[in-house]
Amino acid sequence: MYPExxxxxxxxxxxxxxxxxxxxxxxxxxxxxxxxxxxRHAPFRVDRAAQxxxxxxxxxxxxxxxxxxxxxxxxxxxxxxxxxxxxxxxEEPATPQDPRPPGRxxxxxxxxxxxxxx
Numbered sequence: 001m002y003p004e005x006x007x008x009x010x011x012x013x014x015x016x017x018x019x020x021x022x023x024x025x026x027x028x029x030x031x032x033x034x035x036x037x038x039x040r041h042a043p044f045r046v047d048r049a050a051q052x053x054x055x056x057x058x059x060x061x062x063x064x065x066x067x068x069x070x071x072x073x074x075x076x077x078x079x080x081x082x083x084x085x086x087x088x089x090x091e092e093p094a095t096p097q098d099p100r101p102p103g104r105x106x107x108x109x110x111x112x113x114x115x116x117x118x
Contacts, residue, residue: 001044021078037086047089055083 002010016028017035028035044050058079062072 001046001050037082038088041086042088045089046086048087048091051083051087054086055079058083 013028013032016031020026020028020035059076062076062079065072067075
């Protein structure tokens with residue numbers, strides 16, 4: 001989601017956010033205002049694929065921390081919940097099969113619907 005040149009600042013913002021979220025100093029809000037995560041992610045396409053990619057990166061990061069199991073579960077639970085609410089691009093519904101025989105124009109089907117009953 002971020003351009004390569006913005007990864008450093010993005011990492012800093014996320015670090016400040018997580019510190020604040022878990023009860024630490026309010027550095028994130030002091031620098032950037034209220035987190036408003038959904039609003040801040042609105043310009044980006046966040047679908048299930050993006051959610052999955054982000055969670056894979058977060059899982060790899062969490063695994064390097066070697067946290068106590070209860071803390072890891074709490075952190076991971078937050079990441080899963082946060083990723084779910086960030087989705088702003090719904091999955092495209094499957095297009096239903098057109099029941100008309102191939103080559104039959106749409107107007108022919110509509111004409112049949114408009115006919116008066118016998």
